[in-house]
Amino acid sequence: MTLEARGVSFAYGSGESLVKGFSALFPPGSVTAILGPNGAGKTTFLKLLLGLLKPCEGEIICKGKSISETSHKERAETISYLPQRSVQPQEWSLWELAEKGGFPRRGGGSFGEFIQKKKREAGELLELEDLWERPISTLSGGELQRGLIARCLVQDCPILVMDEPMNHLDLAHRLRICGLFDRLSTEGKTVIYAVHDFNISIQFNHRLFVLKKGGEFVEAPKERGAMESLLKETYFVDFSSIDIHDFSYYYPKKNGSN
Amino acid sequence: MNLKGGFLIIPLLLVLLILASFFLFLPQNIDREGMKTVILNIRLPEILSAVLTGVALAVSGLVFQVVLRNPLADSYVVGISGGGAFGVTLSLLLVGMGGAAFPLRALSAFVIGGGSLVLLMKVSKGNPERMLLAGVLLNTAFAALARLIVSFLDPAELAATNTLLIGFIYPISSFELSFAFSVILISAVVLLRAGKAIDILSFSDDEASSLGVDVAKVRFASLAGASLLATTAVSIAGMIGFVGLIVPHIARSVFGNSFGRLFAASVILGPALMLAAYVMTKAVSSIVIVPVGLYINFVGILFFFALLMKKELFNDS
Numbered sequence: 001m002t003l004e005a006r007g008v009s010f011a012y013g014s015g016e017s018l019v020k021g022f023s024a025l026f027p028p029g030s031v032t033a034i035l036g037p038n039g040a041g042k043t044t045f046l047k048l049l050l051g052l053l054k055p056c057e058g059e060i061i062c063k064g065k066s067i068s069e070t071s072h073k074e075r076a077e078t079i080s081y082l083p084q085r086s087v088q089p090q091e092w093s094l095w096e097l098a099e100k101g102g103f104p105r106r107g108g109g110s111f112g113e114f115i116q117k118k119k120r121e122a123g124e125l126l127e128l129e130d131l132w133e134r135p136i137s138t139l140s141g142g143e144l145q146r147g148l149i150a151r152c153l154v155q156d157c158p159i160l161v162m163d164e165p166m167n168h169l170d171l172a173h174r175l176r177i178c179g180l181f182d183r184l185s186t187e188g189k190t191v192i193y194a195v196h197d198f199n200i201s202i203q204f205n206h207r208l209f210v211l212k213k214g215g216e217f218v219e220a221p222k223e224r225g226a227m228e229s230l231l232k233e234t235y236f237v238d239f240s241s242i243d244i245h246d247f248s249y250y251y252p253k254k255n256g257s258n
Numbered sequence: 259m260n261l262k263g264g265f266l267i268i269p270l271l272l273v274l275l276i277l278a279s280f281f282l283f284l285p286q287n288i289d290r291e292g293m294k295t296v297i298l299n300i301r302l303p304e305i306l307s308a309v310l311t312g313v314a315l316a317v318s319g320l321v322f323q324v325v326l327r328n329p330l331a332d333s334y335v336v337g338i339s340g341g342g343a344f345g346v347t348l349s350l351l352l353v354g355m356g357g358a359a360f361p362l363r364a365l366s367a368f369v370i371g372g373g374s375l376v377l378l379m380k381v382s383k384g385n386p387e388r389m390l391l392a393g394v395l396l397n398t399a400f401a402a403l404a405r406l407i408v409s410f411l412d413p414a415e416l417a418a419t420n421t422l423l424i425g426f427i428y429p430i431s432s433f434e435l436s437f438a439f440s441v442i443l444i445s446a447v448v449l450l451r452a453g454k455a456i457d458i459l460s461f462s463d464d465e466a467s468s469l470g471v472d473v474a475k476v477r478f479a480s481l482a483g484a485s486l487l488a489t490t491a492v493s494i495a496g497m498i499g500f501v502g503l504i505v506p507h508i509a510r511s512v513f514g515n516s517f518g519r520l521f522a523a524s525v526i527l528g529p530a531l532m533l534a535a536y537v538m539t540k541a542v543s544s545i546v547i548v549p550v551g552l553y554i555n556f557v558g559i560l561f562f563f564a565l566l567m568k569k570e571l572f573n574d575s
Contacts, residue, residue, distance in 0.1 A: 052464050076470025087327065087462040092515050103458055104470040155469070 001078065001158035002027050003049060003190055007058035009215070010041070010048055018044045020215030021058070028158070031181045031191040033201035036211030037235055042194040043084055045211065046161050049192065050081055062159070076104035080155035082162035084194075086148050088136060094147040095132035098122060101154030115154065122150035125180055127173075141168035149177065160184065162193040166200070178204045203247045210234050224248050268512070268526050275533040279305045283540040303429035307494055308536045308550070309529040310438050311427070312501060314491040316528025317446055319502020320509070320520055321484035325459050325477055326386040332502035333488030336378060336393025338371045340400035342489035343497050345370035347407050347419055354415075360434050364493040371489035374400075375481055384463075384474055425498035425551020427536055434494055441490045445483040446525070453517040456480050498551045500558030501531055507565055531557070 003026040010019040018041030026032055036042050047053045049060055051067035060067040062078060070078070080101065088097055102115045123129040126146040136144060145168045152160055166174045178200055181191045195201055201208055208220035212234050221227050224241045231239040231250060238253040280301050284293060319332040326336075333339040345366030353359040374396055382389035408419055430438070449456070458471045459480075466473050491498065509523035535553035542548055 047464065050464075050468055052467060072467065072472050073470045076468060079468065081465065081468035083462065083465050083468075085462070086465060087460075089327075089460050089515065091510065092460075096515055100458060100461070100469060103454060106454060 001063065001190060003079075003159055003192070004061040005049070005058070006061055008048060008055045008060065009057040010044060010053065010055050011215075012044075016213075017215035019048065019055070019211075019217070022215075022217045023058075024209070024217070026159075026190050026192055028188045028190055029185045031185050031193075031204070031206040032209065033193055033195045033198060033206045034209045034211055035195055035198045035201075037213060040211045040213050041215060042211055043163050046081075046163050046192070046194060049161050050079055051075055073104060076155070076157075078157055079159040079161055080152040080157040082148055082152050082160075082165055082193075084163040084167065086144075090135065090137035092136050093133050094128065094136060094139060094143070094150075095119065097136060097147050098128075098132075098150040098154055101151040101156075104155065118154040118156065122153040125153070126150050126176070142170060142173060145169055146173065149180075158188070159190045160192070162191070164194050164196070166195055166197060174200055178206075181206070199247075199249050199251075202250075205247075268523070268530065272526055272530045272533070275530055275537065276305060276309075278537050279308070279533050279540070282537060283543070300429045303431075303435065304427050304536065305533065306435055307430045307438075308427050308532040310435075310442055311491045311495040311498060312505075312528035312530070312532035313446070313525050314438075314442050314487040314528075315498060315501035316505035316509075316524035316531075317449065317521060318484040318487035318491070320506040320517075320524050321449060321456065321480050321487075322502065323506050324456055324517060324520075325480050325484075326390060327460060328386065328390060329507070330503070331390060333371075333485060334497075334499050334502065335397065336374075336390060337396030337398075337400055338374050338378075338393075338485045339488050339492050339497060339499075340397045340404075341374035342367035342371035342492035343423060344400045344404055344407075345489075346422060346493055346496070347404055350415065350419055350422065351407060351411070354418075360431070360437070360493070364437065364490065367489040367493040368486065371485050371492070372482070375485045379478060379481070384477055421549055422496040424549040425496040425554065426549045427495055427532075427539070430494055438490050438494050442487060445486045445490075446521075449480060449483045450518070450521055452476060452480055452483075453521060457517045496549075496551060498532075498554055500554050500562075501528055504558055504561050504565075505531060 005022050005024050008019055008022045009017065011017045034042050034045065044053065048055055049067070051060065051070060054068050062070065067075065099115060099119070102111070102118070105111060105114065119132070123132065126149060128146055128150055131139065131143055131147070139147070145165070149165060152162065165177055169177065181193070182204060184191055198208060210218045210220055210230055212218065218230060221230065227248070227250065228239045228241060235252065239250050240253050241248045241250045280297055284296060288296070322331040322333055322336065323329060346363050349359060349363040349366045353362055378389050378392050378396065381392045404423065408416060411419060455471050455476045458466045458469050459473065459477060461469070463473045488502070505524050505527045506520060508527055509520045513519045513523040531554070532550070535550045535557065538553045539548060539550050
């Protein structure tokens with residue numbers, strides 16, 4: 001399903017613009033990463049996509065209508081959301097957390113079967129089979145994060161909006177999550193996620209947007225020199241890069257080094 | 259945890275308690291006819307009152323804890339019961355106690371308890387932490403107001419108000435019974451039907467909303483149901499604290515976390531706790547009459563200390 005941003009601008013009250021006149025299409029099968037400095041507005045932008053915030057100008061279009069005119073239920077069947085900061089009762093088991101993704105579809109005749117199938121799939125993909133029954137209070141940050149991603153998979157929506165899905169994950173699991181995104185995209189799903197360590201997004205050839213302070217979105221250029229200067233403009237530190245096999249690896253330079 | 263055992267033992271305990279409430283500590287040297295009168299005209303309505311109050315308080319406490327995402331929340335902490343009790347005290351002043359005064363008593367409890375909820379929702383804009391804080395203030399205000407009223411009372415009214423503020427079980431009339439039963443049944447059914455959505459409110463507002471829950475609507479509706487239950491309990495049994503606080507915790511430690519199961523467990527455990535306190539009242543009443551609310555307080559405080567020492571409930575494990 002296509003999600004479209006049409007001339008979207010947003011600021012909290014009379015504060016600084018966090019998103020300024022952004023237009024883009026997120027078609028089915030696309031995986032898009034959004035990077036940018038702390039506080040630039042990545043989370044805010046994702047909340048605009050979800051309809052949790054209303055743009056000051058422009059609109060988010062989904063299924064041919066503005067997302068702010070879509071009902072709660074319809075939205076929950078269309079977009080699943082991984083928040084950067086989740087709140088959940090510590091005494092719940094990890095599966096009790098993840099199964100709540102099934103809430104929008106509850107009640108149907110084959111719901112029980114559906115939810116068991118999703119449990120198996122998510123358990124396998126995210127290596128959670130042995131963790132389902134554990135209380136959340138006993139889990140590590142990365143284990144909880146995978147449980148929250150599992151909730152999104154159980155929700156089984158055509159669009160996934162994920163706010164820093166790589167948070168707390170070890171490098172191997174980051175790799176697995178990117179693999180999962182590719183798999184979802186071959187199923188025709190749309191994935192949009194915020195990320196800091198964008199090299200892995202480049203490695204997986206995901207579409208990349210840079211959100212600069214002040215709300216300007218720039219699509220990341222393929223050419224190394226252009227990307228380095230864009231990163232410098234964005235983060236105000238010098239970047240360098242090297243080619244590894246078929247992708248470029250960017251890293252911030254320590255003062256005075258190369 | 260042996261779930262099946264728990265499911266079996268607790269209803270059994272409830273049945274035993276009901277039987278005990280009927281037959282234990284009957285007056286000495288009473289004839290058959292007298293015994294029948296005591297059991298049917300006094301014990302039965304008292305037991306029904308205790309059961310209804312237990313259900314109302316336990317379910318109400320459960321909803322407050324889940325919706326406000328706080329293990330210490332209930333209608334007492336946020337001043338809804340205090341508001342209800344203030345309403346009841348006012349009606350005592352105006353029309354006195356007794357069965358005929360019940361409609362006004364219930365109505366003023368609903369109006370002031372319900373008004374408190376609306377005020378809290380407005381002040382907190384739905385934010386659970388802010389609502390708890392505002393509720394604590396509101397509760398203090400109602401306690402002060404109640405004290406102010408008490409200072410104008412004559413001794414007889416004072417005694418009635420005191421009993422009310424501690425919590426009491428009396429043989430309720432069939433009108434009170436059917437009224438309280440209907441209100442409790444309706445609120446309970448509505449809450450149970452919304453159970454899955456109430457579970458989702460345990461998440462942050464953004465998450466709950468992205469899972470398809472109209473957060474403001476479900477939060478208000480469920481708290482309104484819980485407040486209706488709490489004020490009904492106040493109008494038939496006064497200020498019985500702790501049931502709403504303790505029962506959901508016991509339920510959670512035996513029956514897991516889903517709202518549906520906790521609801522079912524609360525419906526059984528709430529009356530069980532009330533009846534246990536009721537039996538204690540009867541046991542001691544030959545020496546001195548102690549209102550049921552006091553027993554609940556004693557049991558409640560002991561229990562809560564034990565609970566606080568059990569770490570897993572809180573995040574510091």
